[in-house]
Amino acid sequence: MTTETERPIEPERVRAPNIRDVARVAGVSYQTVSRVLNDSPNIRPETLQRVRDAIDELGYRPNQAARALVTSRSRTIGVLAAQTVHYGPATSIQAIETAAREAGYRLSITNITSSEYASIKSGLDYLMSQAIEALVVIAPQVRVFEAINDLQVGVPFVTLEATGMNTDHSLWVDQVMGARMATRHLIELGHTEIMHISGPQDWIEAEARMQGFLRELGDADLRTRAPILGDWTASFGYYAGLELLRYRDFTAVFAGNDQMALGFMHACREFGLSVPGDISIVGFDDVPEAAHFAPPLTTVRQNFAEIGRRAIALLLGELRGDTELSHEPVQPELVIRQSTARVS
Amino acid sequence: MTTETERPIEPERVRAPNIRDVARVAGVSYQTVSRVLNDSPNIRPETLQRVRDAIDELGYRPNQAARALVTSRSRTIGVLAAQTVHYGPATSIQAIETAAREAGYRLSITNITSSEYASIKSGLDYLMSQAIEALVVIAPQVRVFEAINDLQVGVPFVTLEATGMNTDHSLWVDQVMGARMATRHLIELGHTEIMHISGPQDWIEAEARMQGFLRELGDADLRTRAPILGDWTASFGYYAGLELLRYRDFTAVFAGNDQMALGFMHACREFGLSVPGDISIVGFDDVPEAAHFAPPLTTVRQNFAEIGRRAIALLLGELRGDTELSHEPVQPELVIRQSTARVS
DNA sequence: GGTCTGGATGTGTACGGTCACATCCGCGCC
DNA sequence: GGCGCGGATGTGACCGTACACATCCAGACC
Structure with a gap:
């Protein structure tokens, strides 16, 4: 116990000061102290000051457990x-x-x-x-x-x-909207074969992004294909990419988050494919690193x-x-x- | 208050059950209940069971505030x-x-x-x-x-x-050791002009990594140069790179973390420099994404x-x-x- | 059979606050 | 001058639990 040896002057404080200790020092009742602590009105300024001084002097801190017990909050x-x-x-x-x-x-x-x-x-x-x-x-x-x-x-x-x-x-x-924006952006660039790598199906936001994606494709009368269900990790994006790029029957990818987009771009490099030359990719979230990916990632920012x-x-x-x-x-x-x- | 309307059958429970309620239901004293809660020995198995049943029946949960108050823990x-x-x-x-x-x-x-x-x-x-x-x-x-x-x-x-x-x-x-490992790796690859982009100086771990870097250079009798003090962000690594690469009087960089390494690699691309062809880079931390950077990042893993x-x-x-x-x-x-x- | 022992259980009290209520006091009013 | 009023302050009870201690009882022992 370094703390003990460092300041041996101070007596061992057996018990932390409580509201009654403060009251005694301030020369008021404990209830008055309680009033001060709870910013109750109707306290004489002079009394208020005395209590505050006593609190400082003793280094009093309200006991949250006691307070929680009695207020049940x-x-x-x-x-x-x-x-x-x-x-x-x-x-x-x-x-x-x-x-x-x-x-x-x-x-x-x-x-x-x-x-x-x-x-x-x-x-x-x-x-x-x-x-x-x-x-x-x-x-x-x-x-x-x-x-x-x-x-x-x-x-x-x-x-x-x-x-x-x-x-x-x-x-x-509005995740659905975000996904639509991402998808529409790709459509506006002329892409018609767009792949979606989604997050895990039991995640509500993954589901929402998928919905947005599918609806936007539907509105544009484009062919929809089954999204890949991922796990949010860069590694998944990478391995999914390795798999999907063997066929390469798409020109754009909308990834459920930036990490998976990163992994996918990694896979593209291994196939010697250029992003965005051969494949366009959009992520989701806009993590601070996304601006420095290779290439800097187009993505959907959430605040x-x-x-x-x-x-x-x-x-x-x-x-x-x-x-x-x-x-x-x-x-x-x-x-x-x-x-x-x-x-x- | 949807919750209220959804299950209006349940009566408003004015007060959560306490230890005495449990005792009453179990037909024992409150102290016995307390013993059960605190895994005290010397309770008749039969009594134990009765108390446990009562706890389940009432949906009793110990009040942590009360417990904290009395134990002062x-x-x-x-x-x-x-x-x-x-x-x-x-x-x-x-x-x-x-x-x-x-x-x-x-x-x-x-x-x-x-x-x-x-x-x-x-x-x-x-x-x-x-x-x-x-x-x-x-x-x-x-x-x-x-x-x-x-x-x-x-x-x-x-x-x-x-x-x-x-x-x-x-x-x-052992941050110092980690930094030495990173630096030594670069030295073993033949680099003699190595730059260090550090974290903020008031961070102890930034300081430690810098120390490791400097000591390793010293042990190898290599020229040391003043590290750049960064802020851990990818953006900083990027802008530092833009600045430093104008002179390019180094062949390797040891970055204080992976994010700054990422930013630096981004800057390298803008200068048309190849990593690791022209510049070697080592990061620190091994974030999950580091394996998917372009190129995958050599780094120091911490558990x-x-x-x-x-x-x-x-x-x-x-x-x-x-x-x-x-x-x-x-x-x-x-x-x-x-x-x-x-x-x- | 009385005493001792120890396991099983019960009773009183304290923890540090807040709340409801009581008290005190000075002032304005009829 | 007695009364009511409201601001300032004090008193008692209680929140739910754990600890110290007291009690009870059955079995071992002499």
């Missing part, structure tokens, strides 16, 4: 997340954390490692054991909603990055931080009892770089 | 993090979360957005207000240690990814998940009072791909 927002190592979820979480902290809430984050029901349920269970007051679901999978119902979570929740199919609880980026902030705003509003909250979707944006070109 | 581990959107920290955090959860701890994560003292202090303050029992510092910056001392954090803490300069509290990847796990193991050991814990560094590993070649 944990001041905790739960986050059920998947793939937190990815740029999108990670960015949203960071924004959520900041917004929550500013509002006096703390976060409890848990990762689900598989999309199996048991895993989701166990994650939710963990969060509920902490008496969360609200729930944010990031990168939602279809089964999450079942679990939320089954476990009677019973707190306000929002879902990020979903499709809007559950508008009551989702704060959504992950904005989504995170709005999620918290929405939940806090609901906790406060506000009704009529804005659920309008966040609009994605097509970022055209150098991985797409007019079909030759 | 928050069962919370604080995480002070920076750059959580990056692969390394994000991976470590995920591992930490899993390990902590398995051990019955929850995590409280806070991000510091700037490396200023005030920001660090405010982050620590936030964590302390939650009565954390231990602290993990991720991606540490020099000033963090000052803050930890100033605020008398007073709980066990470990630092991830540091240099070993503070071996008491750091669980370190971020392992670090995270060991951090928790270390802290839990200390909380339990174990002494003599292993602080041996995690060894990084050089992953040779196609961005490095013998000097021509």
Whole structure:
């Protein structure tokens, strides 16, 4: 215990100061201290100052456990997340954390490692054991909603990055629109044979992007082909590319995210194919690295931080009892770089 | 409130069941229930079963706030993090979360957005207000240690990814060694003019990698030149490349992380330079995408998940009072791909 | 058969806050 | 001058749990 030897002067503080200690020092009742802590009006300025001085003097910190016990409010927002190592979820979480902290809430984050029901349920269970007051679901999978119902979570929740199919609880980026924009861009460049490498089927956003893709193709009366179901990783994009390029019966690819697009471009290089000369590629997300891929990737940008902030705003509003909250979707944006070109 | 209308049958539960409710249903005293919850021995199997049944029947969940209040143990581990959107920290955090959860701890994560003292202090303050029992510092910056001392954090803490300069509290990847491996690899390929693009100077790991780089050059009696101080981003690597390649008085680059290496390779393309034909590049971290860069990046792999796990193991050991814990560094590993070649 | 022993279980209290309610006091009003 | 009023402050109870201690009881032992 280096800390002990470094400052042996200070007496061992057996117990942290509590509200009554503060009251004693300030010469008021503990209730008055409590009032100060809770910004209650009707305190004489002089008294207020005395209490504040006492708090500083003792280095008093309110005991959150005690407060939570008596108010039965944990001041905790739960986050059920998947793939937190990815740029999108990670960015949203960071924004959520900041917004929550500013509002006096703390976060409890848990990762689900598989999309199996048991895993989701166990994650939710963990969060509920902490008496969360609200729930944010990031990168939602279809089964999450079942679990939320089954476990009677019973707190306000929002879902990020979903499709809007559950508008009551989702704060959504219009993924369908984003996918349409990407697809339309390729169509406008003259591509008629477009491949889609999708995310895992049980991911709502993967599904949404696929829908957008298919609808846009349909609107243009183009032939649709079965999308490839991937797993979001660059490696998948690579191996899928190795497979698909053996036939090369397409001139453009819309990848479900930037990582898979990266892997696919890698495969193109191995086949000696030029991007965008031979194959055009569009990604999704606009991770910061996408601008530096070879070639810089045309992709669909999502404002992950904005989504995170709005999620918290929405939940806090609901906790406060506000009704009529804005659920309008966040609009994605097509970022055209150098991985797409007019079909030759 | 859709939830309300969806299942209106259930009566409004005014109060969650507590330990006494369980006791009443099970026909035992509340203390017996408490014993069951805490796995105390000396309970008649029959009684045990009755209590468990009652718990299930009522859907009882222990109130963590009450428990924390009486035991004065928050069962919370604080995480002070920076750059959580990056692969390394994000991976470590995920591992930490899993390990902590398995051990019955929850995590409280806070991000510091700037490396200023005030920001660090405010982050620590936030964590302390939650009565954390231990602290993990991720991606540490020099000033963090000052803050930890100033605020008398007073709980066990470990630092991830540091240099070993503070071996008491750091669980370190041998960054110096990793940097030496990268540099030596370039030297062995015949490079004598090697550039280093470092991370921000106030990051301990950036400093460590720079040290390793300089020492290895020194050992080989090669000319050292001032490293460029970057900010970890791909964009920085790109713009640094645009600048440096105008002179091109080097044949190899050791980048402080994979992102900056990516940006640098982008700059090389713009100059019409081949990697590794004209310039060899080594990164650091081995993010999953690195294998699919153009060309696939030679880099130094760190086992971020392992670090995270060991951090928790270390802290839990200390909380339990174990002494003599292993602080041996995690060894990084050089992953040779196609961005490095013998000097021509 | 009384005493000792230890396993199984029950009772009182404390943890640190907040809430509802009580009290005190000075002021304006009839 | 007694009364009502409202601002400022104090008192008691309670939130749900764990710990220390007390109690009960059956079996071993002399």
